[in-house]
Amino acid sequence: MTGLPILDIAGLSKSYGAVKAVNGVDLQVHRGEICGLIGPNGSGKSTFFDCSSGLTRPNSGTVKLDGQEITGWSLNRIAREGRMLRSFQKTVTFGALNVEENLVIAGQMFTFPSIAATFGIGARSRARIDGLRERARELIRISGLWEVRNQPAGNLSGGQQKLIQFASMLMPEPKLILLDEPMAGINPKLIERVVDSVRYANDQLGVSFLIIEHNIDVIISLCRRVVVLDQGRKLAEGTPSEIVDNQAVREAYLGG
Amino acid sequence: MSLQETSLPAPGRDLRLPFGLALAALAASAPLLLGSYALHAVIISLIFLLPAHGLNLLVGYTGLLSLAQAAFFGVGAYVSALMAVHWGTPFYLNLPAAGLVAGALALPLAIPALRLRATSFVMCTLGFVIIGQAIAKNWISVTRGDMGLSAIPKPHFAIGPASFTVNGTTEFYYLALAVAALATAIVWMIVTSPAGRNMVAIRENETLAESVGIPTWHYKLLVFMVSAAFAGVGGSVYAHYLTVVSPLTFQMSYSTLMLIIVLGGGPGTISGVILGSLLFVGLSEALRIAPELRMIAYGFCLLALVFWFPKGFTPLIERFWTAIGGRS
Numbered sequence: 272m273t274g275l276p277i278l279d280i281a282g283l284s285k286s287y288g289a290v291k292a293v294n295g296v297d298l299q300v301h302r303g304e305i306c307g308l309i310g311p312n313g314s315g316k317s318t319f320f321d322c323s324s325g326l327t328r329p330n331s332g333t334v335k336l337d338g339q340e341i342t343g344w345s346l347n348r349i350a351r352e353g354r355m356l357r358s359f360q361k362t363v364t365f366g367a368l369n370v371e372e373n374l375v376i377a378g379q380m381f382t383f384p385s386i387a388a389t390f391g392i393g394a395r396s397r398a399r400i401d402g403l404r405e406r407a408r409e410l411i412r413i414s415g416l417w418e419v420r421n422q423p424a425g426n427l428s429g430g431q432q433k434l435i436q437f438a439s440m441l442m443p444e445p446k447l448i449l450l451d452e453p454m455a456g457i458n459p460k461l462i463e464r465v466v467d468s469v470r471y472a473n474d475q476l477g478v479s480f481l482i483i484e485h486n487i488d489v490i491i492s493l494c495r496r497v498v499v500l501d502q503g504r505k506l507a508e509g510t511p512s513e514i515v516d517n518q519a520v521r522e523a524y525l526g527g
Numbered sequence: 528m529s530l531q532e533t534s535l536p537a538p539g540r541d542l543r544l545p546f547g548l549a550l551a552a553l554a555a556s557a558p559l560l561l562g563s564y565a566l567h568a569v570i571i572s573l574i575f576l577l578p579a580h581g582l583n584l585l586v587g588y589t590g591l592l593s594l595a596q597a598a599f600f601g602v603g604a605y606v607s608a609l610m611a612v613h614w615g616t617p618f619y620l621n622l623p624a625a626g627l628v629a630g631a632l633a634l635p636l637a638i639p640a641l642r643l644r645a646t647s648f649v650m651c652t653l654g655f656v657i658i659g660q661a662i663a664k665n666w667i668s669v670t671r672g673d674m675g676l677s678a679i680p681k682p683h684f685a686i687g688p689a690s691f692t693v694n695g696t697t698e699f700y701y702l703a704l705a706v707a708a709l710a711t712a713i714v715w716m717i718v719t720s721p722a723g724r725n726m727v728a729i730r731e732n733e734t735l736a737e738s739v740g741i742p743t744w745h746y747k748l749l750v751f752m753v754s755a756a757f758a759g760v761g762g763s764v765y766a767h768y769l770t771v772v773s774p775l776t777f778q779m780s781y782s783t784l785m786l787i788i789v790l791g792g793g794p795g796t797i798s799g800v801i802l803g804s805l806l807f808v809g810l811s812e813a814l815r816i817a818p819e820l821r822m823i824a825y826g827f828c829l830l831a832l833v834f835w836f837p838k839g840f841t842p843l844i845e846r847f848w849t850a851i852g853g854r855s
Contacts, residue, residue, distance in 0.1 A: 351740035380740035
């Protein structure tokens, strides 16, 4: 783990009224790493994600992506300019559109850098769209969604929609992906496929990951480092085996 | 050879060109087929198609329900009328000016309005129409209040020594048809572009759209402005057709008519909105034969529509297309 961390968060805090949802959390994700983020329900994991990804503004603290400060940037700007993408806990797709269109949309803003360019007519912009379609089809094939590629995403199962969401995030060649409970509510067979997809993106495409997940087996198999949150604070940090043996972590989970 | 042809299941044919040509021929020969009153109704339909196209971009593609179209329609009508009456500028200058002013005016209105949530946004857009009418009524030194502006010249084109005035109903029909065709082409270009796909993404799920890098706020502002520009252009044609404008151009019922055209025709489709404008404006004009019962009959027609065609006419158009053997 040498060099600058890809994501460097320092002293992040967010309150809702009197509730300190996130209270001064520091966290780094190193280049090429898959880092786990766990904690009991209500420990502030999702708020932490929302503040890091630009969906909500933190009260204080800084977020640096690849050495550049991005605190206060909007979600779309962080995605577009920072190439840091995030998934949502609740499975979401563009339901009325088919799988291929879903992926093409996910890649568009990176292929057409400005609003003006998105109206670009002519051979060059058509070539760009063709390139996007090609990449979308390749990712659809890798994700095992080939048979359903022309179906509206909203008609597919929750697990398949998770795969669409994951494949969509790979469209723009991201640097870092934040996954919010990618395994929640999907069957064990699909869990393996999502795990494989994460490994593939990490190994072959060099994408770093920060993953919130309740399925501890998935965390153990994917991550070499895990951060534990409890009541908005960082409780522990270490390898999965250190975390599993940690007394404070056990108490936080069991004692609630 | 014939064996091979018959053994293949009949694939959908690309009927766009023949069907398009047939429609064009029908549109071109309409003045021969229709009486002057029916032709007048078609002109009004073509004029209302413009704000409806704009509203479709907003409601059908981007998912924002707005009742402000009549306000921008009125702005376009007044801009054209004032320019023509005071400065004597020609139609072909007033038309783009009406679109530009309506589009530009939409920006300061949209910035606060789009910060509101769905229902409040609808109420706010409704307010724009009421404010527009109040200004048209009370800014008497400019708008002449309830008297309105009259003697707006019919469109006049002059190229070098040759000049041509669009006087009769038939001539105006072709002018309105040309403007409507151009507007339809522009809408088609927008919705088939990557930008159009981004608009649909915003309609489907705004947060997800934002998370894949789409600047949703800027998109919504732009679409609102483009939508207003379409309405402004429609208002300009309207002013030059009727040759009078009054505060009644800012009418709530115009906003609802435009919304009925889009929702009844088929939101998010171009053909549905074209059919919608012909049917709903045509219906409203046709019912003038029974003035006392007109609005009641209109209401019943709408009720029948929502019960039998909850998705507008689009499914009907699709079924027709498949029936004549077209490829989807």
